[in-house]
Amino acid sequence: MSTDTPELAFEDGLLPAVAQDTATGEVLMLAYVSRDALEQTRETGLAHYHSRSRDELWQKGATSGNVQHVEEVRVDCDGDALLYLVKQEGGACHTGYETCFYRSLDGEQVAERVFDPEEVYE
Numbered sequence: 001m002s003t004d005t006p007e008l009a010f011e012d013g014l015l016p017a018v019a020q021d022t023a024t025g026e027v028l029m030l031a032y033v034s035r036d037a038l039e040q041t042r043e044t045g046l047a048h049y050h051s052r053s054r055d056e057l058w059q060k061g062a063t064s065g066n067v068q069h070v071e072e073v074r075v076d077c078d079g080d081a082l083l084y085l086v087k088q089e090g091g092a093c094h095t096g097y098e099t100c101f102y103r104s105l106d107g108e109q110v111a112e113r114v115f116d117p118e119e120v121y122e
Helices: 035-044
Strands: 015-021 027-033 048-051 056-059 068-075 082-088
Touching: 027 035, 027 048, 027 082, 035 048, 035 056, 035 068
Parallel strands: 015 082
Antiparallel strands: 015 027, 048 056, 068 082
């Protein structure tokens, strides 16, 4: 197997990154990473992302305590998307759910809340 580092195709300085729970296989969230976010993730072992709405680097769980311990980062075949394989502490979604994908296209809630966001984000 080759150990060459894949070239990453950052578009406008960002790459989409999917976070997947290594224990359950559940897809937890989709966010974006900058080069700085990816570097911080590699240095600390904790998931870092780039907030497009705030235009800043953020560590997942810095406010809520619901951090993601990154066990591996994978790159897709085109180098334009990442997969963070994580051990999630608490819920991944800022709305209080374990996953951001907690409802169906028909609006059916398919998961339960694991924390109250009003208590966490004061």
